[in-house]
Amino acid sequence: MANSLFTLLVLLSATYFVAAQRRTSNSISQGSSLTPTGNSSWLSPSGLFAFGFYPQGNNTYRVGIFIAGLRLNKTVVWTANRDDPPVSSGVTLQLTPDGRLILQSQDSTTDAVIVDQSISSASMLDSGNFVLFGSNQEKIWQSFDHPTDAILPGQILSQNQELFSRASDSDYSTGIFRLKMQSDSNLVQYPVQTPDTAPYAYWSSSTNNQGVNVTLNLDPDGHLYLLNNSVSILKNLSDGLSEKQRVYLMRIDSDGILRLYSFNLGRKDNISSIVWKSSGDKCSPKGLCGLNGYCTLNDDEPKCLCPPGFDNVNPGNYTAGCKRNYTADICKNSEQRIQYSMRALEYTWWENDPYLVLKMKIKEDCETSCLEDCNCEAAFYKDGECRKQRLPLRYGRRLLTDSNVAYIKVASPTRQIETPSHSRPGKKKEPRLSILIISLTLCALAFTVFVISGYLAYRNRIWAYKKISAKGNFELMDDIAPRSFTYAELEEVTNGFQEEIGRGASGTIYKGKFNDKLVAVKRLENMLAEGEKEFQNEMKVIGRTHHRNLVRLLGYCHDGPKKLLVYEYMVNGSLADILFDPQNPPRWEERIRIVLDIARGILYLHEECETQIIHCDIKPQNILIDEYRSAKISDFGLAKLLKADQTNTYTGIRGTRGYVAPEWHRNMAVTVKADVYSFGIMLLEIICCRRSVNLSLSEEEAVLEEWVYQCFEDNDLAKLIIDEETDRKKFERMVRVGLWCILDEPSLRPSMKKVLLMLEGTVDIPAPPSLSSYLTAI
Incomplete structure (x- = not known):
């Protein structure tokens, strides 16, 4: 009876559409x-x-x-x-x-x-x-x-019909993805020019062999569904809406995602909204980054990267893929041969299309085997299998939950290996005596140049110090607001530097009093080396920053080798002083307020001040608490300034052990995501009121981030809560944010803007990757 009624409704609907079209x-x-x-x-x-x-x-x-x-x-x-x-x-x-x-x-x-x-x-x-x-x-x-790339209400996608995406949002020619209504009743998305088989699919309705002559249908109310030959709904993709003055459109977009759009004709801006989409993972469409490229998510947005030894074919079109940035001579014998090495990419995979599969217990054996095989251009190791492949690589993807390790063969920095001269016919040996004479002459010349350069550098340094001592105070006043002090004045302010209140990596801090106002005077150490650089950094950074969650710089002294900074005094000391006090830990609401204060301060450094700044040493000791119990970020001695068009930097390791992001140890480009990692570690410390590493605890609990991961996976966060006033819902949200911030892969960490939105509860927070994938990463 129900099927008969539904059949009648469908027929009436079809009759209505025909009549409406004629009218x-x-x-x-x-x-x-x-x-x-x-x-x-x-x-x-x-x-x-x-x-x-x-x-x-x-x-x-x-x-x-x-x-x-x-x-x-x-x-x-x-x-x-x-x-x-x-x-x-x-x-x-x-x-x-x-x-x-x-x-x-x-x-x-x-x-x-x-x-x-x-x-x-x-x-x-x-x-x-x-x-x-x-x-x-x-x-x-x-x-x-x-149809081309879309269907409208009343239009159907019949058996064996296909939609093809656009080349880009502004280019309406055929793109690289397709949607097919297959004869087996399954609606499937594929890359173009691939067989209709499961290995190439990246989304399907999972309705294969469940009906006859199945069609994809869209109703005027936005109801998107699959209908079989018996005129019954096989699967609903989106429910209908009762809202008026709307027009709906289902389209396979240029990024390969199938989306159902709703346009409100009553609004002046006509902004569309997405009612339904086939996937929330924008890296899921296979082939998004072209041949040899691979896709990774950065704040839920896809980013196409090239493996080591490769560059973009067309920097303006990421779907064009990647090509080698050198000319390979694989399996060729020549007098000048390229020397190769292997570069590893963890959690990264491409299409499984090997020419040889080997069983190996150790992944390093897979790396060596590919390096020694002139036919092997890449090798993938997972679950004891080594799969050797040739170029091109297709459908690349980086996914933290995937344990696959990709080894890419690249040209070593020393590109050419010359065949020894004695093996070449027709070449005479050079007289050894001539070589010896030339070598000794060059060494003597080099020594002379070194002595002269050293003398000139010494004399230039002495002259520079005299010039700075005489004119430095006046020159710096043009660039920054803080007051210039003499060394004698600061010696008087601190009563001869008697009361030490703190000591950091870049200097010692003393309590002082100036015009009845308490100040903190920091005396930088190692003046001729890092002290000079740190002083200039701190002057540039703090002198130009103004935010309620940053410690204010009141003045400075640049008296030759004597360099000091004068800060506003924080009566409640550092966050470490109050956070790790087992007798009187801060209350839950105060801890939440401190977390938000720190996040706002870092966001200002990353996105809102004139010069983008990576702090490089976020930790509780560098968070100071004022008289109103507000948190302020201090100690910019290690800060790294980025130019307007710069997003990353290469520099020596900075920061404090335990808070330093993994990329510092891997000679990778360092971005603002390094501060996000440090903030994540500190966030877990703040909500749990304990240090990130405490060897007095059991082995299971000694490392905080691992302990938090385990409790999160076991759905037992109650073990981490220290007091009854803790809001358990907010606590779980803070844990999720912290775990996202300390992910091993920088691109997967959220930006500080998104971190703040998640902390405030403005956006939803997905579950972070599992503990097993994190342990694999470290």
């Missing part, structure tokens, strides 16, 4: 024409849809169907001859007297739509369907039967 059509007769710059489109009766020219590029156009009822843009739903070049403004679209729909220019004539019969008229319907009629007013062609 709401404008007839386009033979002889009608359009031009890109004149009458450019034929509208549907309500003006919602149009068939005609739309712009693509600079003064070039395409022909297609678009939603004309949107005020701010033309959302294209169908394109004619999409892989032909765009046409110029001098072309004409005409329904000719002999019944052809053509694009005509001075040089050529092209059919916009090819049909077997003569076209007597055409109509742009309010459903978005463009229809051509024959001499007896019978329908001989309609756009709904020939």
Whole structure:
């Protein structure tokens, strides 16, 4: 009974659509024409849809169907001859007297739509369907039967029909992804030019062999579903909505994700919203980064990278993939041979297409085996198997939960190995005596240059110190706001540097009093080496930063080798002083406020101040607490400034053991994500009121981040809570944020802006990667 009722409703719906299309059509007769710059489109009766020219590029156009009822843009739903070049403004679209729909220019004539019969008229319907009629007013062609990358309400994707993505958001030619309604009743997404088999699929409806003649359908209310031959719904992809003044559109986008869009015609901005999408993982479409490239997520956005030894084919088009940045001579014998080495990429995989699979217990054996095999250009090791492959590599992806290790063969820095001269016929040995004389002469010359350079450098350094001592105070005043002090003044302010209140990596801090105001005076040490550099950094950084969660610099002394900084005094000491006090730990709400204060301060350094700054030494000892119990970030002696167009830097290891991000130890480019890692460690310390490493505890609990991971995986966070007032929901949110911040891969860590949003509860926080993948990473 239910099936019969549903069948009746579907038939009535179909009858309604046919009737509606007949009632709401404008007839386009033979002889009608359009031009890109004149009458450019034929509208549907309500003006919602149009068939005609739309712009693509600079003064070039395409022909297609678009939603004309949107005020701010033309959302294209169908394109004619999409892989032909765009046409110029001098072309004409005409329904000719002999019944052809053509694009005509001075040089050529092209059919916009090819049909077997003569076209007597055409109509742009309010459903978005463009229809051509024959001499007896019978329908001989309609756009709904020939979809490109989208379907509209009332349109179906039939068995064996496909949608193909665009090349990009602004290029409507055929892209690199496709959606197919297969004859086995499964709706599947693939890369283009691949077989319809499971290894190439990256999303499916999982409805294979569950019906006959299954179609994909979209209703006017946004209901997206699969319908089988028995006129019953096989699977709902999205439920219908009762909202009015909306038009829906399902499209496979250029990034390979299938999305259902809703446009509110009643809004002035006509901004679309996404009702449903096939995947929330933007790296899931296979082939997004082209041949040899691989995809990684950065704040949920896809980023295409090239493996070691490769560069982008086209830096402006990441889908073009990567190519070697050297000329390989694999398996060639020559006098000048390239020396190769192997570079490892953890958690990274490409399509499994090996020419040889070996069983190996140790992954280093896989690396060695590929290096010694001239046919091997990459090797993948996982679960005791070594899979050797040749280029190109396809469908690359980095995923922290995948234990695969990829080994890429690259040219070593010493590119050429010369064949020894004695092995070459016709070459005479050079006299050894001549070589010895030349070598001794060069050594003597080098020694002389070294002595002279050393003397000049010494004399220049002495002169520089005298110049700084005489003029430094006046020159620095032009660039920064803090006051200039003499060394004698600061010696008096601190009463001869008697009361030491702290000691850090870059100097000692003393308590002082100036004009009845308490100050903290930091005397930098190691003046001739790091002290000079640290002093200049701290002057530049703190002198230009102004934020309620940063310690204020009041003054400085630059008296030759004597360099000191004067800060506002923090009466409550450092965060370490109050956090690790077992007798009187800060209350839960105070700990949350401190966390938010620190996050806002780091966000200011990363994104809001004039010069982007990586602090490089975020830890509880460098977080000071003022009289109002607000947290302020201090000690910029190790800070790294980035230029306006710079996002990363290479520099020596900075910071404090236990808070230093893994990339510091791997000679990788360091970004602001290094501070995110340090913040994550400190966040776990703050909410748990304990140090990150405490060897007095059991082995299981000694390392805080591992202990937190274990408790999170076991769904037993109660073990970490130290007092009853702790808000358990907020505590879990803080744990999730901390675990995301300390991920081994920098690109997977959130930005400080997103960290703050997650801490404040503005955005949802997905579960961080599992403990097993984290332990694999470390």
